[in-house]
Amino acid sequence: MTNFDNLLKRYVMITIYHNPRCKKSRAGLEFLKSKTNDFTIVEYLKNPVSEEELSMLLTKLNKKPVDMIRTQEAVYKQNFKGKDFTDEEWIKIMVENPKLIKRPIVVKDNKAVWGDPAEEIEKLF
Numbered sequence: 001m002t003n004f005d006n007l008l009k010r011y012v013m014i015t016i017y018h019n020p021r022c023k024k025s026r027a028g029l030e031f032l033k034s035k036t037n038d039f040t041i042v043e044y045l046k047n048p049v050s051e052e053e054l055s056m057l058l059t060k061l062n063k064k065p066v067d068m069i070r071t072q073e074a075v076y077k078q079n080f081k082g083k084d085f086t087d088e089e090w091i092k093i094m095v096e097n098p099k100l101i102k103r104p105i106v107v108k109d110n111k112a113v114w115g116d117p118a119e120e121i122e123k124l125f
Contacts, residue, residue, distance in 0.1 A: 014039035014124070016115070017049070017057070017105040028104035028115030035125055048098050051091050057105055058091075060112035065090035068102050076100055 016032055018041050019025045032039060042049075049057070058065060065087045069076060075097050085093065094100050104115040108124040115121045 013108075015042055015107045016040070017042045017044045017101070017103060017107075019043065019045055019103050022103055024116045024118075025104040027118040028106065028121060031115065031118035031121050032106060035121070044098050044101065044103075048095060049101075051095050054091050054094060054101075057107065057112055060107055060110060061105070061114070065094065068094065068100075070100050070102055073097075073099050 014032070014036065016029060016039055018029055020043065029041070054065075058068065061068070066085075069080075069090065071077075071081070080093065080100075102114055102116070106113055106115050106121050106124060111124060113120045113123050
């Protein structure tokens with residue numbers, strides 16, 4: 001590997017938005033570990049994302065906020081099911097209720113994927 005390759009590798013940042021209590025998120029993390037050890041883990045329930053960060057993730061995923069909602073969560077069923085919200089409102093709702101965010105999300109450069117199934121992460125490599 002050349003010096004340029006080593007330098008380039010340092011600037012290619014991979015981030016996984018992870019919930020260690022989620023089976024699918026753990027599977028995504030294990031898959032990512034099988035590909036590289038050069039990544040950052042963001043436990044987004046402990047370190048919530050901002051509205052700006054969530055908007056950036058949606059752009060990289062090429063998804064709408066409603067696509068990111070975990071509809072099986074109790075908080076969704078009790079408070080949001082059957083209601084219409086704007087994209088901006090959904091983003092605020094997810095920031096205030098991070099359990100609603102689908103996981104894991106893996107980001108590399110200007111692209112992101114949901115790691116469910118974990119093999120989706122392969123698209124970043």
